[in-house]
Amino acid sequence: MKTKSMASTVLWIPLLLLLHPAAPLAQTATDAKIIEGAKKEGAVMWYTSMAIDQSKVVVDRFQQRYPFIKTSFLRLGGGAVMNRVLTEARAGKQLFDVVGGRGEMIQAFKERGLLGSYRSPETAMIDQDLFDKEGYWYVYYVVPNSLGYNTKLVKKEEVPKTYEELLHPKWKGRKISMDNEGYLLLQGLISAWGREKALDYMRKLAGQEPVLSRGNTERVTMTSAGEYPLVIAYAHAVEREKFKGGPMDWIALEPAVVEIDPLMIASKAPNPNAARLFLDYVLSKEGQEMLLEFQRIPVRKDVEPKPARLFRGYQRVIERPDDYRYFSENVKLFQEIFKTR
Structure with missing residues (x-):
């Protein structure tokens, strides 16, 4: 089982509107209504167990693509992310929009009603054993x-x-x-x-x-x-x-x-449209190519791992x-x- 640091870090990425011209929108199939809704919400919070030097790049790139969204993240070890979400739930709160971590989180969160359903259009380029058909979870890289x-x-x-x-x-x-x-x-x-x-x-x-x-x-x-x-x-x-x-x-x-690292949206996300946009971005071709920079193994059919045989050419059983x-x-x-x- 993957073991990750329990130390926590919260980083806030400032708005770039006044510093840089808006970047062209990413090549994503996200519904225009979701993008408009995300503009009105203006923020997104991601809880993640991804290494801090990598998760910071993810939010930086997303912020550059969508400068109208104040992008924040909380980085914890895998077990600590799970405990944080469950502790908040017991207090009647959901302070995150998107959560990513270990496969064991999915069942624990879903059976408590903590996950929202969203059918991402990016699944057209992802094998069916790597996402939930009801839209409750999406694998964004594999191990x-x-x-x-x-x-x-x-x-x-x-x-x-x-x-x-x-x-x-x-x-x-x-x-x-x-x-x-x-x-x-x-x-x-x-x-x-x-x-x-x-x-x-x-x-x-x-x-x-x-x-x-x-x-x-x-x-x-x-x-x-x-x-x-x-x-x-x-x-x-x-x-x-x-x-x-x-x-x-x-x-x-x-x-x-094959072990999985999934992304999930909160059932009562403070910023549901921004959450969907963030998830779509990470699953998009641009987002998956970014994972290659971290030596992660992406899930899209049109983004080859380096080398390709890391996730090609063999029979597998997915967690x-x-x-x-x-x-x-x-x-x-x-x-x-x-x-x-």
Whole structure:
């Protein structure tokens, strides 16, 4: 599971009308009535777990596109964003317009009536498993899991090509690095294979005596340094190490479990039209191309990841919000199987 800083930051982006001429409107299909409504509202608040150096760029770019909207954001760690929204709800308040964070937020917010429905026109360029048909949530970037390997320790032809090949005796005995909170990997395989097959596989994988520890970047770095031949980690983390010159590469074990980062609009958003405009902007081609600058993996069909294979050319299973009904149980099962508690 992704772990993010719990430190909070609130940034207010000043209006640019007096400093710069208005920028031409973004290439978005947003209804003109929504844009007019957003002009009257004149503000939008985004709660996000995105890294502050990235989320600030997002609001800056949106502000430049729509200088008539005072754009503000609150940056918190993923768990803290969720707690903030739920705490406000218990007090009868909704102070945010748009919220973005982890997949686990969707079910928790939706069942409490905290999400508003909006059918974004930008979905014409997004696969159907990446947004809610009723308009309650939209994935704006993805985090695929992969099998990374040290190219000095493992020949390309010897790399396990399937989950089953990872169970070969040659990979037994501290040869595989895994996340000790890999609950979403288990949850994704249950979704793809069914409970019995997924649990049976995980028990066999535990029998391979993998090394479990936290941190994707740290584990990939250790694999690159020769600590382990193989690492189950986020594909972009392996790709980043490879780009830096490390002896690393990766493949997607199919179906690859893909974690999501969704955007949602508040059911009682103070600025509902500005919220819709903000969501459309982030999902637009311009907004998705911006995510490439952060080495994020966008979701639009007309915006290629760098490299494209990060989210192209393999079978996948997308993290599903309704699976979180069983999340606590899956956490306990993972901990029991891998003896992490």
